[in-house]
Amino acid sequence: MHVYIHIPFCVKKCAYCNFYSVALHDAKSRESLSTLAEYTNNLINEIKLCADPTLFFQNILPSTLFIGGGTPSLLPLKSIRKIYDTVLSGFDINEISEFTIEANPESMTLGKVFGLPNTGINRISIGIQSLDDDILKFLGRIHNRETGLLALQLAFDVGIENISADLIYGIPGLTNQMLKQDIETLVNLGVKHISMYSLTIEEGSKFWENVKQHNLTLPSSDKLAEQYYSASELLKELGFSAYELSNFALPGYECQHNMAYWLGESYLGFGPSAHSYHNFSRWANVSSLTEYNALIGGGKVPLAFKENLTPIQQLEELIMTRLRTLKGVNIFEINSIFRDTIIENAKPLIDNGILEIYQNYLRLRDNSRLLADGVAAKLITAVDNEPN
Numbered sequence: 001m002h003v004y005i006h007i008p009f010c011v012k013k014c015a016y017c018n019f020y021s022v023a024l025h026d027a028k029s030r031e032s033l034s035t036l037a038e039y040t041n042n043l044i045n046e047i048k049l050c051a052d053p054t055l056f057f058q059n060i061l062p063s064t065l066f067i068g069g070g071t072p073s074l075l076p077l078k079s080i081r082k083i084y085d086t087v088l089s090g091f092d093i094n095e096i097s098e099f100t101i102e103a104n105p106e107s108m109t110l111g112k113v114f115g116l117p118n119t120g121i122n123r124i125s126i127g128i129q130s131l132d133d134d135i136l137k138f139l140g141r142i143h144n145r146e147t148g149l150l151a152l153q154l155a156f157d158v159g160i161e162n163i164s165a166d167l168i169y170g171i172p173g174l175t176n177q178m179l180k181q182d183i184e185t186l187v188n189l190g191v192k193h194i195s196m197y198s199l200t201i202e203e204g205s206k207f208w209e210n211v212k213q214h215n216l217t218l219p220s221s222d223k224l225a226e227q228y229y230s231a232s233e234l235l236k237e238l239g240f241s242a243y244e245l246s247n248f249a250l251p252g253y254e255c256q257h258n259m260a261y262w263l264g265e266s267y268l269g270f271g272p273s274a275h276s277y278h279n280f281s282r283w284a285n286v287s288s289l290t291e292y293n294a295l296i297g298g299g300k301v302p303l304a305f306k307e308n309l310t311p312i313q314q315l316e317e318l319i320m321t322r323l324r325t326l327k328g329v330n331i332f333e334i335n336s337i338f339r340d341t342i343i344e345n346a347k348p349l350i351d352n353g354i355l356e357i358y359q360n361y362l363r364l365r366d367n368s369r370l371l372a373d374g375v376a377a378k379l380i381t382a383v384d385n386e387p388n
Ligand code: SF4
Pocket: 009, 010, 012, 013, 014, 017, 018, 019, 021, 069, 070, 071, 104, 127
């Protein structure tokens, strides 16, 4: 089982982002610090309220903890430690094998980074996004190349060697060469894991408005694919495996927490908008911070919805998530009611060189990885239309 903690605060909203987060502007102000302290207390109360192993997860103990956001690195060190301790005591365990925090370079100050190893953290995922100052400015990020590189160096200096960097591709003005240079710089510095996401235009973001007003044009899908595959090729040459569509790691540095999502393992999420999954049931917390604080303050679970997945939904979940992985879908994991139909539906895609079957796993061929969502939808749509 895996635990996710959401920290819904950022200094400023980036131009492309529609994640649920509240802009604090001055993270060091007395007001911001008291907002963060109140939120940490509520999180701790939520963990205490739900972490009772008899409630959801009998005999299943957490093996990974991931603090994501938002900008979790805005949290004071003592709050991070408090969250860690609450998870350990709530589930009555002594340690967590992988404890990741997401961090943004501007909040990785010397004092903060030096204290991180004492909080239990053994993995950092840094939102580098690009090493080009113009691109960073365009994205609305508040750090620059120098701050990004310094944050990485500090993290290595304090002995955290399991470091991941996020990069964004498909940005207007970003050439294949620029992206490859960024990758080489990060790998030369010692980064062991790279997450590479394409720029998407999300409703509610500043870019969404820009596109609507015809002030922003994105690269074509062909250019996007060319950029992704040329960067993937370089990462492969550098010893990284594309263990998931957007995630590349040196052997042994795959993110165990994220793998849990793609392999359908149980996870429990805390904080506003956090999702949970267990035994073919999924549920989510309310998205609003105000509502969340009020519910927790009143001793209530901040649940927004809970649903039990139907056999078709379970199949959708299985195909959509596993196809994103290098290994693919284990054919024998597919419910026998649907298995023959899925294999039948896969045949034309196998003939076209998009899919292949390897050691009982149905998987995308290397040059078709970006088609994961579309291929999954094709396989499933045909089943959806079948009476069952
Ligand atoms: S730092 Fe991350 S979560 Fe915060 S606004 Fe930017 S992209 Fe969104």
